[in-house]
Amino acid sequence: MSFFTVDSISLQFGGLKAVDNVSFSVTKGEIFTIIGPNGAGKTSIFNLISRLYDPTSGKLFFEGTDITEVPPHRIAKLGIARTFQNIELFENASMLANLLVGRHCHATTQMWQEMLFLPSVRRAERDHRRKVEEVIEFLDLQAYRDKLIAGLPYGVRKVIEVARALCSEPKLILLDEPSSGLNVEETDDMSFWIRDIRSELGITVLMVEHDMTLVNRVSDRVLALNYGKVLASGTPAEVQAHPDVIAAYLGT
């Protein structure tokens, strides 16, 4: 069984087929990118994987287990973390608090223990903090620890979202347009980080991306979608040379 498999999944909103019988599989340790024009169903696939949507048909397998019926809040614990296209950080909290929420799926303490703040809670908090600090170090976010998200620039928020996803110690990370809204320099940094996430942390990356320079630079394999259907898949060069992909982007 492969690491992560999407098996002929479909998602229908009324008469609209947002995702139409899509299948692909991701091997451990690769960077897999989904591309496609606007409305192709890329983010819908992400929402299906993180279980925010229920698929109309088809199945999802992660490390050999069927996750099609798992409730959304269990997904993080299984080892799948994600970021969002339009940044979904907790605006009125500090960056540190945001990253600690990323640790939530590893929380072991009970509420009554937390109310009394027993020594076990304090110990757990220190451990969470230690993990968070590792991520802060990894993504160079030291300057923002106590800053409120609401006051931070877009580029930094984008990185913080990746950091929050990393704090849950995922095996598979879903990045929804990591470079959207970033300038050239920030996009460069992002591409280095994406490669580091794979090579240093050993996390498999599945991402949705429009910026083809970034896609070419980091991805091992690419899947092109249009109108919810798979157009082509393979290496970045193969997919970009595929006549259907060219037609989808440029028209016939």
Place this chain on the structure above:
Amino acid sequence: MRFIFKTDYDQDIRILKHSGYWWSYGVLLAVLVAAPSLLGSYLQSQLVFVFIYAIVGVALMILTGFTGQASLGHAAFLAIGAYTAGFMQSIGVPFIVYFPLAAVLTGVVGALVGFPALRLHGIYLVIATIAFAFIVEEVLARWESVTHGNEGMRVRALNLFGQPLPRDSDAFYFLCLLVLVGSVLLALNLLRSPTGRAFVAIRDSETAGKSMGIDLAAYKVKSFAISAAITGMAGVLFAHKMTFISPEMFTLLLSIEFIMVIIIGGAFGVHGAIFGAIFIVMVDPFLTALKDDVPVLVASIADSLGMAPEAAAQLRDKLAKIGSAAGLKGAIYGLIIMMFILFEPYGLYGRWLKVKLFFQLFPLYKRATFKRQKTYVKSERNR
């Protein structure tokens, strides 16, 4: 200006972040402990009301301020706590048993109210909680064998280990202070641990919270339950302070007062609940005084400006009539809330922080620091 050099993770975990806090909160606590021997009985009694309102404020802060679930039903939770105390006392259950029992009972009711909250947002949730409050009010009026209906119920003095604690005693004051400090600590402890962070996450982005592994349903219910349980404890103290409880004491207006506590105090920190409680308890005697004094004052000014004495007397009577009109208090409360939301959205605690920052940064303070920014990137949010 103070720069805190951090060398230890515990510095961020601690409630009192640095030695300055030890001083200021130590002094505050000393003043509160000394207060009964310094203040007259009227002010001491007002202070007890501040404590009770502040306990409810802390409870509502957890639910509305941190979890983002608005509630206009907290008067009902207070009522359940108060009536539990009244009834249990009448059948001879000791305080040490019915005090936690009231908390548990109200907590369970709170959890039940929390279930519809899983599907309701914003204004719809507010309406649901108002409906709940009406149901409780009606039950209290009809269930005469327990509550004595609209006649109301006498509550005897609190009896702790055979020691009576009358409503005006110093011991009762200290009990209320203790419960307040306890619930504040409880709220702060929650805030610095996973549960509290999950609450804040739910407030700011449910979708992201879900993907971070937060079980929205469980945490919303937990938030309702804790908030209700704390309010229930306040209800017990309230019953003993009032010595008489009846259904018409726990109306929508009281729930609105509780919401005011956190809006006026500043709905983003536990401090806000305390500031708000002080404001609300103090505003009532202030309004009463205004009602009596303003007509007389205006008439005497008019008189001295050369108005005919009869006309001045007429003016005084007219103003007195307006002052005693039914529903005026609610209108004034509404006006105060609107003013705060428009001009001081971070409440009194926010103002306090601004003043503090002004002095910390002295010549460098800029007004834009607390300016609210609009976020336009809220599209494609899936609840």
